[in-house]
Amino acid sequence: MLRFARSLVLGLLLGAIFGLYLGWIQFPSQTRNRNMRDMSQRYRDDYTVMIAAGYALARDLEGAIERLQRLETGDVGDHVQDRTERVIRTSARSLDDIRLLVRLANDMGRLTPAMEPFWDLSGGDP
Amino acid sequence: MTSQVSGISKNDERALGYFSYSVFALSLVAGIALGLSLTRMQGPLRRGNAEPWQLNADDRSHYAIAIALEYAHSGDLATALNKLIALRPAQDPIDALADAACSLAGSGYLRSGGGITAVRSAVALYSAQGRSGCAERLLPLDATDTASAVADEGESDAEIARPQPTKPPLLAGDEEQSVQRVAATPVPLRRxxxxxxxxxxxxxxxxxxxxxxxxxxxxxxxxxxxxxxxxxxxxxxxxxxxxxxxxxxxxxxxxxxxxxxxxxxxxxxxxxxxxxxxxxxxxxxxxxxxxxxxxxxx
Structure with missing residues (x-):
């Protein structure tokens, strides 16, 4: 009996671990039910830049904040500041994108020394 | 007597081995099935690896509108189209954008000026591609200044058709929020x-x-x-x-x-x-x- 139970438990345990690995890591489900917070860094940056571009167009800070809140990153100001500084540091995006982000960060009161060169670049209106 | 039985049992167990390979194999298969079922019921792990096409319908709509906003600013049609295609819509990507704009416009998105601008950006993008949707009917009649801004800034080689309003403003307040630059042509009221x-x-x-x-x-x-x-x-x-x-x-x-x-x-x-x-x-x-x-x- 003990022999049976031992084999059963061990088999189930190893099988379940392997099944979880297959289902979550190797062959994750391709469902379309994920949230913006689940997006990879690249796409979250992309979305932030798109919203910054929209902000440059309409100057609707409230709307921009509402849209960025969909990323569920906590404080939207922190998010914009972090993204902008990271993008500047890593040169991950074009100069135009950086200027859009800097404009949004500035209008959110998040202009930091790292951003100032881009803000000054075009007389305070990137 | 008891010790004798127990002794026999232990001997048997030793003879058979501590492990039943057949039971192990069966339970292993059952375990794999159980694990896979759990992952399918639970959905993917939250690992920050999702792509835009994997978003739920609501978030995909917002993402599509963000693409339109960027297009309105940059006028880069190729990039906008590529991003819309990357959303892997079930239908034509431009039609999907029209549907997204329609669903957002019908869900209170137009309460703010920014929402109106965003939907107008989407309308400008899909109108330029010869499509139409319900969003242009839901947009307020006024705010032609914003539409012009969208068109002026976003106009590239492709001609951008400005959305023509088809019905009176939804909310009385919207009319006051913007300055009219161009007198909109009123369309006969539907009966x-x-x-x-x-x-x-x-x-x-x-x-x-x-x-x-x-x-x-x-x-x-x-x-x-x-x-x-x-x-x-x-x-x-x-x-x-x-x-x-x-x-x-x-x-x-x-x-x-x-x-x-x-x-x-x-x-x-x-x-x-x-x-x-x-x-x-x-x-x-x-x-x-x-x-x-x-x-x-x-």
Whole structure:
């Protein structure tokens, strides 16, 4: 009996671990039910830049904040500041994108020394 | 005696081995099935690796609108199209953008000026590609300044067709928010006729007036004003705001003992008779009678 139970438990345990690995890591489900917070860094940056571009167009800070809140990153100001500084540091995006982000960060009161060169670049209106 | 039995049993176990390979193999298969089932029920792990096409419908709509906003700023049509295609819509990506704009416009997105600009950006993008949707009908008549800004900044080699308003502003406040630069050409107001007021008994939706506004082909028309008058009060609301119920749908909750008159201000005469609710039975369950009213474009 003990022999049976031992084999059963061990088999189930190893099988379940392997099944979880297959289902979550190797062959994750391709469902379309994920949230913006689940997006990879690249796409979250992309979305932030798109919203910054929209902000440059309409100057609707409230709307921009509402849209960025969909990323569920906590404080939207922190998010914009972090993204902008990271993008500047890593040169991950074009100069135009950086200027859009800097404009949004500035209008959110998040202009930091790292951003100032881009803000000054075009007389305070990137 | 007991020790002898136990001794025999241990000997047997030793002889057979501590492990049953057949049971192990079967339980291993069962375990794999269990693990896989769990991952499918639970969904993917939250690992920050999702791509935009994996987003749920609501977030995908917002992402598509963000693409339109970027396009309105940069005028880079190729990038916008590539991003829309990357959303892997079930239909044509531009049509999907039109649908996204429509669903957002019908869900309170137009309450803010920024929302109007965003939807206008989407309209500008899909109009430039020769598509149309319901969003342009839901957009306020005014705010041509924003539309011009979108077109001026976003205009590339492709000609951008400016959205033509087709109906009066949804909200009185919207008209005051923006400055008119170009006088919009008013489109003749649509006319409707109330047809097919039928009562029904539904325990899930008691005392509800279900309203549908459709065109002459039976297609739902969002953004149409419907008025319900009762006593000395009235309530005006719009069709198509409950996106999950379709463009035509609106509803109103009734109370017992009150008569309700329904019309579409300036577009349809009041329904011939007022509506009221009362007891009805669905199977053996008592509930309150509901009504279904359809306004058809004439």
């Amino acid at each position: 409707f006729e109330a047809r097919a007021a039928r009562s029904f008994c539904d325990t899930a939706n008691p005392a509800l007036i279900e309203l549908h506004v459709v065109d002459y082909l039976g297609r739902g028309i969002p953004g149409q004003r419907i008025r319900v008058r009762f006593g000395d009060q009235e309530d005006v609301f719009l069709s198509g705001l409950k996106v999950d119920r379709g463009d035509s749908y609106a509803d109103f909750q009734m109370e017992e003992g009150i008569d309700y008159a329904i019309d579409m201000p300036g577009a349809a005469e009041a329904l011939g008779a007022s509506l009221s609710t009362g007891a009805c039975y669905s199977g053996s369950r008592r509930t309150l009678k509901s009504w279904r009213v359809t306004f058809v474009e004439t």
